[in-house]
Amino acid sequence: MPRRTALRFLVGTIIGSVASLLYPVLRYLVPPPEAGMSANEALAARIDELKPNSGKTFRFGSRPALLVRLASGEYRSTSAVCTHLGCTVQYKPETSQIWCACHNGCYDLNGKNVSGPPPRALDTYEVNVRGQEIYVIRKQAA
Amino acid sequence: MNATARVQTWIDERLNLEEALSPLREKTVPVHRYSSWYFLGGLTLFLFGVQLLTGVLLLLYYHPSAGEAYESVQNITNRVQFGWLIRSLHSWSANLMVFCAFAHMFSVALARAYRKPRELTWISGVVLLFLVLGFGFSGYLLPWNTRAYFATKVGTEVAGQLPVLGHAMMVFMRGGEDVSGATLTRFFGLHIAILPALTIGMVLAHLMLVQKFGTSVPVSVENEWEEHPERRKEMRFFPNFFLRELLGWYAALGLLIVLAVFFPWELGVKADPFSPAPPGIKPEWYFLAQFQTLKLVPAHILFLDGEVLGILGFGLGGALWLALPFIEVLAGTRRIRWVKVGIIFVMVYLTAMSVIGYVSR
Numbered sequence A: 001m002p003r004r005t006a007l008r009f010l011v012g013t014i015i016g017s018v019a020s021l022l023y024p025v026l027r028y029l030v031p032p033p034e035a036g037m038s039a040n041e042a043l044a045a046r047i048d049e050l051k052p053n054s055g056k057t058f059r060f061g062s063r064p065a066l067l068v069r070l071a072s073g074e075y076r077s078t079s080a081v082c083t084h085l086g087c088t089v090q091y092k093p094e095t096s097q098i099w100c101a102c103h104n105g106c107y108d109l110n111g112k113n114v115s116g117p118p119p120r121a122l123d124t125y126e127v128n129v130r131g132q133e134i135y136v137i138r139k140q141a142a
Numbered sequence B: 001m002n003a004t005a006r007v008q009t010w011i012d013e014r015l016n017l018e019e020a021l022s023p024l025r026e027k028t029v030p031v032h033r034y035s036s037w038y039f040l041g042g043l044t045l046f047l048f049g050v051q052l053l054t055g056v057l058l059l060l061y062y063h064p065s066a067g068e069a070y071e072s073v074q075n076i077t078n079r080v081q082f083g084w085l086i087r088s089l090h091s092w093s094a095n096l097m098v099f100c101a102f103a104h105m106f107s108v109a110l111a112r113a114y115r116k117p118r119e120l121t122w123i124s125g126v127v128l129l130f131l132v133l134g135f136g137f138s139g140y141l142l143p144w145n146t147r148a149y150f151a152t153k154v155g156t157e158v159a160g161q162l163p164v165l166g167h168a169m170m171v172f173m174r175g176g177e178d179v180s181g182a183t184l185t186r187f188f189g190l191h192i193a194i195l196p197a198l199t200i201g202m203v204l205a206h207l208m209l210v211q212k213f214g215t216s217v218p219v220s221v222e223n224e225w226e227e228h229p230e231r232r233k234e235m236r237f238f239p240n241f242f243l244r245e246l247l248g249w250y251a252a253l254g255l256l257i258v259l260a261v262f263f264p265w266e267l268g269v270k271a272d273p274f275s276p277a278p279p280g281i282k283p284e285w286y287f288l289a290q291f292q293t294l295k296l297v298p299a300h301i302l303f304l305d306g307e308v309l310g311i312l313g314f315g316l317g318g319a320l321w322l323a324l325p326f327i328e329v330l331a332g333t334r335r336i337r338w339v340k341v342g343i344i345f346v347m348v349y350l351t352a353m354s355v356i357g358y359v360s361r
Helices: A003-029 B003-015 B017-026 B035-059 B069-078 B083-110 B119-141 B146-160 B166-174 B181-213 B219-227 B237-262 B285-296 B306-322 B324-331 B333-359
Strands: A041-046 A054-060 A063-069 A075-079 A090-092 A097-100 A105-107 A113-115 A124-130 A133-138 B028-030 B234-236
Touching (some): A041 A054, A054 A090, A063 A133, B003 B017, B017 B237, B028 B035, B028 B237, B035 B083, B035 B181, B083 B119, B083 B285, B083 B333, B119 B146, B119 B285, B119 B306, B146 B166, B146 B285, B166 B181
Antiparallel strands (some): A041 A133, A063 A075, A090 A097, A124 A133, B028 B234
């Protein structure tokens, strides 16, 4: 075998083997999917926990969600992840709105973005009262 | 021959240090009315040294996990002897380093020291500033407090808004879909291993380029010296400039100790990923301009989400800033005034937005 061909073969083999090592390293850097990401139901609060015109954040799968008790006593629930840059929103009783403290984004109680930088509405959830406990259920896609 | 001289000769016979150090002995620094700005680069380097030293000391007690990070910083602050001082020195020197790096960069930009043949010195300097900001961003999360948690959530979400690769970048940075213990571990690795390695390499390249091309002189002084060569003044780097620089470092150390002792860095409240962001939450001062801009950008501009446009704007701004020496060449001598106006606009914009971000509720 001519020396030039042998050298090319050697260089090609080295590049190929280094590249084949690179693939598992790159795959290693990508985190595995998390368990519990897609929970469809969560216990949000106990019935005596929330006063009228107040709210609380709770864990829904791996993300925070918001449960609001309106002045009328009715419950509403939305995702608590702001659609702007992902901060956790809260209920603001003075304005009866959902508010993000990070960039001053506001949503109404149906989760619709009404002022500030959020570009989209919050996801909304169904609220189900079972005995003394309030459960929040992810809405099924139609 | 005394013992010191004998050791010096022994080393020199083997490593030939005399020859290696001779360019440094011949190095000079121009002396003119703007010479004091030359100290900022060295001051930034000194503060980086303080960062390395105090950072290594903090590593002795810090635990990089979501369950233990906050408590370990609490332990450093409250129980370890002088732990509060080491932590405070680390935090204050980080802030002073960012300030000096910005001041150094703007003084270089205003003096147009990036002109040929110093384009690569400018690029390495801007990359160093980005690395310093990376240190600030990654280190901020490590105490795992509320402010740090939401700053990281917003900061990584910003990366996630970029088209095409944005989401993959965000997941890579966070170690998952959300900011969690995995994010803390990644940021810790970045903060104590990857960024220091990159920064030390880039600092060496920057210093080598400064050594190769010498210290730049502002255009007005250069013109004056060409007209009146007798006014040209220089001082030797060793020992004249270096001793002055050392005095500056000593003064910076004094300021650092005063700040660390009288304004110790607060730890705040432990992060709770399922609590709402507290009212009045803001990032560190060096990210305030971006924070305030994103607050003011409307939800939609034409067919694009406002925040995507804002983030793309920052990216474009950073790229243009990096390419400043080449933009000046493209602009030509007739439009050079507009480049200067652009530099001043960037400075005024960043300062104004930071002040508005700081005072706004």
